[in-house]
Amino acid sequence: MAVSNIRYGAGVTKEVGMDLQNMGAKKVCLMTDRNLAQLPPVQTVLDSLVRSNISFQVYDGVRVEPTDGSFMDAIEFAKKGAFDAYVAVGGGSTMDTCKAANLYASSPRSEFLDYVNAPIGKGKPVTVPLKPLIAVPTTSGTGSETTGVAIFDYERLKVKTGIASRAIKPTLGLVDPLHTLHMPCQVVANSGFDVLCHALESYTAIPYNMRSPCPSNPIQRPAYQGSNPISDIWAVHALRIVAKYLKRAVRNPEDLEARSSMHLASAFAGIGFGNAGVHLCHGMSYPISGLVKTYKAKEYNVDHPLVPHGLSVVLTSPAVFTFTAQMFPERHLETAEILGADTRTARTQDAGPVLADTLRQFLFDLNVDDGLSALGYSKDDIPSLVKGTLPQERVTKLAPRAQSEEDLSALFEASMKLY
Amino acid sequence: MAVSNIRYGAGVTKEVGMDLQNMGAKKVCLMTDRNLAQLPPVQTVLDSLVRSNISFQVYDGVRVEPTDGSFMDAIEFAKKGAFDAYVAVGGGSTMDTCKAANLYASSPRSEFLDYVNAPIGKGKPVTVPLKPLIAVPTTSGTGSETTGVAIFDYERLKVKTGIASRAIKPTLGLVDPLHTLHMPCQVVANSGFDVLCHALESYTAIPYNMRSPCPSNPIQRPAYQGSNPISDIWAVHALRIVAKYLKRAVRNPEDLEARSSMHLASAFAGIGFGNAGVHLCHGMSYPISGLVKTYKAKEYNVDHPLVPHGLSVVLTSPAVFTFTAQMFPERHLETAEILGADTRTARTQDAGPVLADTLRQFLFDLNVDDGLSALGYSKDDIPSLVKGTLPQERVTKLAPRAQSEEDLSALFEASMKLY
The missing domain is CATH 1.20.1090.10 (Dehydroquinate synthase-like - alpha domain)
Incomplete structure (x- = not known):
């Protein structure tokens, strides 16, 4: 039975900038999808980052029901950005994509299949340290803010698989009921x-x-x-x-x-x-x-x-x-x-x-x-x-x-x- | 809301040596009290440490219902030992003493009252990194294996007070029902x-x-x-x-x-x-x-x-x-x-x-x-x-x-x- 840090309450998303500051983050990657990028949950996070003077880049290319290809794209973005923390705002697709981006950017020499569950991938244990990841769920289903799992469609085999490791569990989940209204x-x-x-x-x-x-x-x-x-x-x-x-x-x-x-x-x-x-x-x-x-x-x-x-x-x-x-x-x-x-x-x-x-x-x-x-x-x-x-x-x-x-x-x- | 890491099951205590190995521990401090030192829970831990080839020292001077004086004694032991991990085997008194020992040995320049709850102490936030601490409860009450609290009698004022910080929460609690039989x-x-x-x-x-x-x-x-x-x-x-x-x-x-x-x-x-x-x-x-x-x-x-x-x-x-x-x-x-x-x-x-x-x-x-x-x-x-x-x-x-x-x-x- 392992740790899941969650904070619950209407408006807790506004605190994300302070949380990142408390974690010592200086250059943050905000991941989301194109629909959400226009909606209040993302705006709330952006406002909070600005208020806390935290420099950030937005990646809004998350695919709903992600694939190995869409994971790779996010991973490339993460590698180039050399971020010291991540914020995922969205449903399971976004949180899972962000977990994968954090993992592979922290382990740049790994092949993609290294950490993918066996028998499709090699299922290697994660031993590298990851950056902090704050998950802000905007759907009420995945629970991805509390788990060490990231699921994607492996296109070549036309089958879903994933990465499962306690190491990719978000550092903090901000469970904010205000997002459910969207x-x-x-x-x-x-x-x-x-x-x-x-x-x-x-x-x-x-x-x-x-x-x-x-x-x-x-x-x-x-x-x-x-x-x-x-x-x-x-x-x-x-x-x-x-x-x-x-x-x-x-x-x-x-x-x-x-x-x-x-x-x-x-x-x-x-x-x-x-x-x-x-x-x-x-x-x-x-x-x-x-x-x-x-x-x-x-x-x-x-x-x-x-x-x-x-x-x-x-x-x-x-x-x-x-x-x-x-x-x-x-x-x-x-x-x-x-x-x-x-x-x-x-x-x-x-x-x-x-x-x-x-x-x-x-x-x-x-x-x-x-x-x-x-x-x-x-x-x-x-x-x-x-x-x-x-x-x-x-x-x-x-x-x-x-x-x-x-x-x-x-x-x-x-x-x-x-x- | 932070959920704690606990492992539950008859016999999980036997795994403590492997857990410490997995944490990279090389020199471990085992804290307990004099009664328990003679009883099976401590023996099980000792056997496991030996099996995993982990070098350790035993401190059995924990006082039941500890005081600032008894905390200090344990802290001195911890400072001298320069341990890289701790195992506490006992009730709340032992787990709390071990948390304090870990904290002050990791923060050697702090005064004792620095981290004690205000208004008795200064209630400073803990910012130093602590060593891993595995808690093995042998009583069924304190829940100290899951909390960031350490309570003691402050003798000068004849009153109980404590230290409260998420930082002193044990890394892992081994909740082993076999110990309850003692x-x-x-x-x-x-x-x-x-x-x-x-x-x-x-x-x-x-x-x-x-x-x-x-x-x-x-x-x-x-x-x-x-x-x-x-x-x-x-x-x-x-x-x-x-x-x-x-x-x-x-x-x-x-x-x-x-x-x-x-x-x-x-x-x-x-x-x-x-x-x-x-x-x-x-x-x-x-x-x-x-x-x-x-x-x-x-x-x-x-x-x-x-x-x-x-x-x-x-x-x-x-x-x-x-x-x-x-x-x-x-x-x-x-x-x-x-x-x-x-x-x-x-x-x-x-x-x-x-x-x-x-x-x-x-x-x-x-x-x-x-x-x-x-x-x-x-x-x-x-x-x-x-x-x-x-x-x-x-x-x-x-x-x-x-x-x-x-x-x-x-x-x-x-x-x-x-x-």
């Missing part, structure tokens, strides 16, 4: 689904003391350790907030209580899954978004086909938890109850279907697309989707139940239509 | 009362956004920030564990489930109060233990009069929460319910008495001494007790309700007898 409703919904799945997956992940291998030297243990008594607290608490506030946050952009609560839930679930890990919904989501055909999410202002991460994660959740429930049925029933199911008369052996039905109802109420088929996928795509899932064993092996390729095929098939 | 029942009870009060006080502390002053520069804000949505989670969770397991842990030394749970609760409550703070029970406890006359706690193998910290804290709790309940009655009722009260028909204005009665019953069930009079205090001592509380404003100002000297007198008087 989120389109669809972004609130999709990022909320990410919180939902972070909580459900980390709570049902294989327990830390049943994970194998368990390297005898603590430094070799993975960041994702399996469910444990500490991550459980964060997962359950985040889930309660999702159950209470997500629908309100989606439906009413001015419901500051609901949107603030979801912003905090995102960080809570992040601390949980950042220590426990996620499993099948996330493992299977990477090919779902990596193989995107023509689907363009509503309300996302991007020039390329895009399945938002939270959507790609949640569409398989009814199938996934039906599959995993036999291992820890009590936990599956408990989460169903938190999400509103009446489980008083539910039998243990029905835990999977009970949670799946609850999730389907939850997604239906939020007008979520009816399964993978609504994203343009058909049965013919299943072999590629399975093939794209296999390299995700860093997370899939944290599922409480092992999966064969046939199991994965069946899970994708069961996720084609939800209702 | 605790005498009275130590389990008294340290459990500390957890109980950490949870109750941090949950009822003044909210972070009502605290004043609130320095505009984040670096000047105190470690104790007032209750907040994150510390609340830890407080409530720790309290639930206390309610479920403390009596079992006290009564049956072999109830590993109960003792393990309390060990984790101690860390949880520590993370909570380490960010939110404590208030009146703690503020008033310092003179109660500092002015100790002849009372010698049972089952504590010490050669000086001693009111164990947890006992000094809990004896005023019924009076304190009766006094504070008018500010946040719902929270007081909620905690009473967690501790077993039936609050369905309780009125808001009765929150104080309801929680106080619940606490009295809880203490009675655990055979706790009947109030301050049982420790040898009488009405005549109240002026000195009040006088000893006044310098504790670092914590007392976190109470949800301001207190006059008359209020403090009345609280001590109401705590003379409990049943």
